[in-house]
Amino acid sequence: MKLEDKKRVLREMVLHRRFEERCYQAYIERKIGGFLHLYPGQEACCNGVMEAARPGHDYVITGYRDHVHAIKCGADPKRVMAELYGKETGSSKGRGGSMHIFDVDKRFMGGYALVGGPFPLAAGMAKAIQMKGGDEIAICFLGDAANNQGVFHETMNMAALWKLPVLFVCENNLYGIGTSIERSTAVIHQHKRVAAYNIPAAECDGQDIDIVYQHARKAVDHVRGGNGPYFLELMTYRYRGHSMSDSRGYRTREEEELWKQRDPIFILRDRLIAEGAMSMADFEAIEKETDAYIENEVIKFAEDSPEPRVEDLEKYVLADRETQLPWLTGKAA
Amino acid sequence: MANIMYWEAIQRAHDEEMARDPLVICMGEDIGVAGGTYKATKGLYEKYGPLRVIDTPISEGGFTGLGIGASFLGVRPVIEIMSVNFAWLAMDQMFNSAAKVRYMSGGQLTAPCVFRSAGGAAHQLGAQHSARMEKVFMGIAGLRVVTPSNPKQAYGLLKSAIRCDDPVFINEHELMYNMKGEVPDTEYFHPLEGSEVTRSGTDVTLFGYNISVHWCLKAAEILDKQYGISAEVIDLYSLAPLDREGIKKSVSKTHRAVIAEEDEAPVGVGSEVIAIINETCFFELDAAPVRVHSALVPQPYNHTLEKATIPDHEDVVKAVLKLFGKA
Incomplete structure (x- = not known):
């Protein structure tokens, strides 16, 4: 990554962190309902991979911890926050919520709440790309626990068999809901699990964005080069619980502190400071500007936006009737 | 054709x-x-x-x-x-x-x-x-x-x-x-919604879909020839959405309804059609609607038991005769 890109990404990662922390606060204030799965601690994963890919061009899909992936693809943070507030201006018009952020214009193809659900959807998008002959790739970000669902194996088999242009990114944060990986999974290192399907794979530190980027560069080039799927495992950690209802009784505070010493934002910040590219004061200014932006623009937009109309409750269940009449009535021209 | x-x-x-x-x-x-x-x-x-x-x-x-x-x-x-x-x-x-x-x-x-x-x-x-x-x-x-x-x-x-x-x-x-x-020899698009009056009648409506349409048609033939009962047969080719208007229209004409399905009864097509009749034309009914359906058992292998599980046109005839107090 070029220096300018690193500085830009640091600023983005701060936005991602502060956005999520602000969500936490809004949830406590009951402005946000439902389930809320937050991303702090894992920022280098999404950012490192997407810096090697083409946001807005490549098709990205993920699970329910999806706010940051959407924003990284180009979704407007204001509209993502408005979605969490359940507003009509939200990225899914308030119908989706935290787990179902979509921005199809930016090719962010959604957050899904069944942990393994996106695996075959990603492979299917790759199948469509393959048929159409485009240079896009499909990128599927999921957690380690998703690999314990049957569709993981079904999808790996088909992706390899048909050489589909799909990159599977496994953000291994060591916990599936509240069960640690060693208590749920026979193999800790997830990249080993795709060897059976002859899918090239690698594992790396998911906290250091430079390392993530290097590995992602290779992975993205492999997939875009028409060589079939690739599986990239990033070792990472989520600071907060699985969702907001989680008091983290299944792990120790010491373990959490250990991981926080390898914070992805601080690793990049300290490197840039050491290289003389910025000062601590610069970083603090970024944090301040980010907080002001979130408060004055993002939160304000969500607060001020209208609720969806109850009259529109059934809108979007099916395609707009008028456009489908030839097939619904059989009176095709 | x-x-x-x-x-x-x-x-x-x-x-x-x-x-x-x-x-x-x-x-x-x-x-x-x-x-x-x-x-x-x-x-x-x-x-x-x-x-x-x-x-x-x-x-x-x-x-x-x-x-x-x-x-x-x-x-x-x-x-x-x-x-x-x-x-x-x-x-x-x-x-x-x-x-x-x-x-x-x-x-x-x-x-x-x-x-x-x-x-x-x-x-x-x-x-x-x-x-x-x-x-x-x-x-x-x-x-x-x-x-x-x-x-x-x-x-x-x-x-x-x-x-x-x-x-x-x-x-x-x-x-x-x-x-x-x-x-048809030329390109043809069948409507995804609605239902079809496969046989017109005046005394009872037989609702079927897929294979049970054929039981209903056969039953209608027998009812007409042997019992002088004129049955209308409605083909519910769309199960979602069901054709509320078509169901209402036919039952409002015949005032009696039998729903034939190969599926088991609970929470099925028959239950849903009866609910629609209740909601749209309850007061048109001369008798309580009847369902003809499979037995609620995992399908048995044995030929005789299997046959006993699945209804056919004779069960539709029996259901209609019961509606008319003839069985």
């Missing part, structure tokens, strides 16, 4: 749509090189090649999800689930992904895919290969369900389903693939 078999009608619909649009594909177990368990995709592999006629591994959840994902980008997949019994494995993707994605994305994304599957009890296939599962599919918001009772419908419903932007589940029947019937 060509007199062709049900499977030929389905094959023709595939062929025409694939010839028209390079983004129409079909996928499923044994559909390509082997030509399809029920021949519904016969010859397509040779014509359109392995990239568009995809022999899948036996991974129903995986390949159904893969088809849905492809549909997000404009591909129109026709996904064959060889036996509806295997659809349980694909339902997570059908329901959680295909049926809900338009709504939960606020209308941004749609899954224009077709799921075709053979349901119904064939001959002694036992509990895990004889399921009728219409009831499971017809209560899902965002999913259309149709079920052809003859080759013309099999052809025209698949044509319309491929063109429609909504996900459509097509419920076929294992025993009907070799049934012959008239299909």
Whole structure:
């Protein structure tokens, strides 16, 4: 990554962190309902991979911890926050919520709440790309626990068999809901699990964005080069619980502190400071500007936006009737 | 009009749509090189090649999800689930992904895919290969369900389903693939909504769909000839949505209703039709509506027991006679 890109990404990662922390606060204030799965601690994963890919061009899909992936693809943070507030201006018009952020214009193809659900959807998008002959790739970000669902194996088999242009990114944060990986999974290192399907794979530190980027560069080039799927495992950690209802009784505070010493934002910040590219004061200014932006623009937009109309409750269940009449009535021209 | 078999009608619909649009594909177990368990995709592999006629591994959840994902980008997949019994494995993707994605994305994304599957009890296939599962599919918001009772419908419903932007589940029947019937020579799109008056009558309405339409038609013949009862037969080829107006109109005319289904009774087509009658024309009724349906047992292997499980036209006749106090 070029220096300018690193500085830009640091600023983005701060936005991602502060956005999520602000969500936490809004949830406590009951402005946000439902389930809320937050991303702090894992920022280098999404950012490192997407810096090697083409946001807005490549098709990205993920699970329910999806706010940051959407924003990284180009979704407007204001509209993502408005979605969490359940507003009509939200990225899914308030119908989706935290787990179902979509921005199809930016090719962010959604957050899904069944942990393994996106695996075959990603492979299917790759199948469509393959048929159409485009240079896009499909990128599927999921957690380690998703690999314990049957569709993981079904999808790996088909992706390899048909050489589909799909990159599977496994953000291994060591916990599936509240069960640690060693208590749920026979193999800790997830990249080993795709060897059976002859899918090239690698594992790396998911906290250091430079390392993530290097590995992602290779992975993205492999997939875009028409060589079939690739599986990239990033070792990472989520600071907060699985969702907001989680008091983290299944792990120790010491373990959490250990991981926080390898914070992805601080690793990049300290490197840039050491290289003389910025000062601590610069970083603090970024944090301040980010907080002001979130408060004055993002939160304000969500607060001020209208609720969806109850009259529109059934809108979007099916395609707009008028456009489908030839097939619904059989009176095709 | 060509007199062709049900499977030929389905094959023709595939062929025409694939010839028209390079983004129409079909996928499923044994559909390509082997030509399809029920021949519904016969010859397509040779014509359109392995990239568009995809022999899948036996991974129903995986390949159904893969088809849905492809549909997000404009591909129109026709996904064959060889036996509806295997659809349980694909339902997570059908329901959680295909049926809900338009709504939960606020209308941004749609899954224009077709799921075709053979349901119904064939001959002694036992509990895990004889399921009728219409009831499971017809209560899902965002999913259309149709079920052809003859080759013309099999052809025209698949044509319309491929063109429609909504996900459509097509419920076929294992025993009907070799049934012959008239299909228009020119391109024909059957409506995905509504119902069809297959036989006009005045004394009782017999509601059927898919195979049970044929029980109803046979029963109507017997009722007319032997008992002087004039039965109207309504073909509910669309199970989701059900044709509320069509149901109301017929029952308001005949004042009596029998619903025949091969599915088991609880939470099924019959329960739903009776609910619609109650909601739309209860006071038109001269007698309480009756359901004819399968026994609520896992399908037995033994021939005699199996026969006792599944209703037929005689059960429809008996139900009608009971309605008229003649049995």
